[in-house]
Amino acid sequence: MxxxxxxxxxxxxxxxxxxxxxxxxxxxxxxxxxAANYEFLAAPETDLNRVYRLDRATGEIGACQYGLKEGTVGVTLCYPSGEGAGPQASSEYSLIASRHEREGGVFRVDLRTGMMSICYVLNESVVCTPQAR
Structure with a gap:
C-alpha cells in the first residue's frame, strides 16, 4: 500500500x-x-563585527553589529535598507563575501539571472550599487 x-x-x-x-x-x-527565508553573512573585514541579513526571495538586505553602551553589556546596532538595498524583483538571492580582509561590504547575487551588486553600510543604512553582470 x-x-x-x-x-x-x-x-x-x-x-x-x-x-x-x-x-x-x-x-x-x-x-x-x-524556515530558510533569510541568509546571514559576516563582513570579510577582519576587525569589523558586522553581520549582513538577506531576504532570499526579495533581495532586501540589512546589517547589524555590536556596539558599546556605558553601563550595559552593549547594544545591537542595526542598519536598515537604504538606497538600492530594499526589495528587488522576486528571485533567488544569496550573499557572497570577497576574500579581501579590509572589505566591509558583501556581494548580493541573483542566482537566477547572474546579476550582482556590492552592499555596505553608509551613513546609518545599508546601500547597494546597481545590479550588473
Whole structure:
C-alpha cells in the first residue's frame, strides 16, 4: 500500500492512530523548508563585527553589529535598507563575501539571472550599487 493511499483511505479503528502520526510526521518534515527565508553573512573585514541579513526571495538586505553602551553589556546596532538595498524583483538571492580582509561590504547575487551588486553600510543604512553582470 502506498503512503498516500494509507493516509487518505477510509478510517479503520486500528489504523487511525498510525495514520494521524504519519500525517503529523509528513507535515513536520515540510516545516523546515519554510524556515530558510533569510541568509546571514559576516563582513570579510577582519576587525569589523558586522553581520549582513538577506531576504532570499526579495533581495532586501540589512546589517547589524555590536556596539558599546556605558553601563550595559552593549547594544545591537542595526542598519536598515537604504538606497538600492530594499526589495528587488522576486528571485533567488544569496550573499557572497570577497576574500579581501579590509572589505566591509558583501556581494548580493541573483542566482537566477547572474546579476550582482556590492552592499555596505553608509551613513546609518545599508546601500547597494546597481545590479550588473
Amino acid at each position: 502506498r503512503v498516500l493511499d494509507f493516509l487518505f483511505s477510509p478510517p479503520r479503528a486500528s489504523k487511525r492512530g498510525c495514520r494521524a502520526a504519519a500525517l503529523a510526521a509528513a507535515m513536520g518534515a515540510a516545516a523546515p523548508a519554510l
